[in-house]
Amino acid sequence: MVVTRSAARVLVDSLVLHGVDRVFCVPGESYLAVLDALVDAPSIATITCRHESGAGFMAVADAKATGRPGVAIVSRGPGASNAAIAVHTAQQDAAPLVLLIGQVARRDRGRGAFQEVDYRQTFGDMAKWVSEVHDAELLSEQIARAFQIAASGTPGPVIMVLPEDLLDDPVSAPLVPAQGIARPQPTEADVAAVAGALATARRPLLVVGSMLAGEDVRPIVRSLAEAWALPVCPTFKQQDILSFDHPNYGAYLGYLIPKAQRALLAEADLVLAIGTRLGDVSTQEFTIPTAPVPAQPLIHVHPDPNVIGRVFRTAQGVVADPVGFARALAARNPPPPPPERAAWQARLNALHRELGTRRTSPAVDGVVLGAVIEELGRQAAADAVLITDAGNHSGWVHRYYPIRSTNRMLGAVAGAMGFGVPAAVAAALRWPGRQVLAVVGDGGFLMTGAELATAMAHRLKVRLIVSNNRSYATIRLHQERKFPGRPMATDLVNPDFAALARAYGATGLHIEREADIEGAVRAALAAPGPAVIDVRASQDHIAPGITLTGLAAAR
Secondary structure: OOOOEEHHHHHHHHHHHOOOOEEEEOOOHHHHHHHHHHHOOOOOEEEEOOOHHHHHHHHHHHHHHHOOOEEEEEOOOHHHHHHHHHHHHHHHHOOOEEEEEEEOOHHHOOOOOOOOOOHHHHHOOOOOEEEEOOOHHHHHHHHHHHHHHHHOOOOOEEEEEEEOOHHHOEEOOOOOOOOOOOOOOOOHHHHHHHHHHHHHOOOEEEEEOHHHOOOOOHHHHHHHHHHHOOOEEEEOOOHHHOOOOOOOEOOOEOOOOOHHHHHHHOOOOEEEEEOOOOOOOOOOOOEOOEOOOOOOOEEEEEOOOOOOOOOOOOOEEEEOOHHHHHHHHHHOOOOOOOOHHHHHHHHHHHHHHHHOOOOOOOOOOOEOHHHHHHHHHHHOOOOOEEEEOOOOHHHHHHHHOOOOOOOEEEEOOOOOOOOHHHHHHHHHHHOOOOOEEEEEEHHHHHHHHHHHHHHHHOOOOEEEEEEOOOEOHHHHHHHHHHOOOOOOOOEOOOOOHHHHHHHHOOEEEEEOOHHHHHHHHHHHHHOOOOEEEEEOEOOOOOEOOEOHHHHHHOO
16 A cells, blocks of 8 residues: 655655754745644754744754754745845855745746745855755655755755645655765875975965864864964854964954954965865955965865865865865874974964954943953853854954854854844754853844844843944944045934843843943843843944044044
């Protein structure tokens, strides 16, 4: 006897088979059958969100946290459009994402039906693969392929489009199990060649990216750096790969790096980049290394052959699993480094430590956010999860929080505002026993801050620090540099964020002056549920080391 089940049941059973334990959604009528099937899948937690951008951001953050594809489910048309920001973020951040989208019935496709969208056109340049399933017998096979594509090579987003009438179709085909992920291992010849180049380099840099960010991988990175006497330079948003106080810490390759640090990095005579695509932020606008022809030899290790050589000419390109390569190189017995190596590493580390020492004078228009970040660093647990939204405020975290390899950092390389609050929810769900600290701007908070309701629904101990400087500060800084003295469209009128938090049922706190900082941080960390600190942040101190009055005086 042939056993059949609905396509919706096949979908949910396939998710279980792939180890999915959590999906984020905003319910919609185009996938009602999937919601019904989830009722009978207790191993999958269904997290109801308040906006599809929040659901998508949560799935991306969960993928970053676990290294496995995050899953979001949204309805057709408006729902899918709202989730597009998460698709773009997953592509920019190389985060595996499977986005399931309800679609109009198959008989109505092409008729301009209610909320009909051609998702192959909409997501074609952002997603690794867009599949619209029309034969329910192939559904489990397509799901297996979606998860395999999302996690292979350069991880990224995959879109599965599900016509609503398909979800009720009977299916007799067996479930297709998870497919293996091909991870090419480094050859002995590749490792030996890189070892030979490192042995003679006087001023090398080890640039490490998101593919080495896993907590189980960080000891390998540390061993590699120590064995070969290499200064480690984490790429944008990967600052937690090595502890800030480790002597091998070279430089964080993010935004607003001072000229002195960029000049010192440019003295390198070899760049070994592992597990990163070497984007424009991490390379300081394609100058370290320079594109297309680096000023120093570049060795690039990445599992995707389409990445190596795409932007930079490489002295050696190694198509290999970054973790396997780092492990193999760390296990070799290196020769004594050239005499200049120790001084080079010391110079980089000394400047890194100097830049992490705040010398900002008090502000007259509020609190310098760096003071709040320093207090968070003093009071928070050593394994706290740190989340940054997009904006200048994140620079204070990257500069002044004592980030350790025991921390986890979740931030959007894509620079998408609104990532912070949903990411905090996802992190607190994934790590319920860890402190979750999210630093967000007033602009970003009002984009997705309604997900505070999701945090309340699950009584999650998220701590949201809102930099309330009443400005789209990043854009204001760009304006002051390009069109000095002519700000436009960047001033904000904000609510009382602490009162707003209390309206949700969360703890709401204020920081109006520096004397408030210690007590507010302590109260937030002790709160039994979600807590929001409204920081009256200085607008003048617009970014670390930069003030609006200083920019005006320099004109």
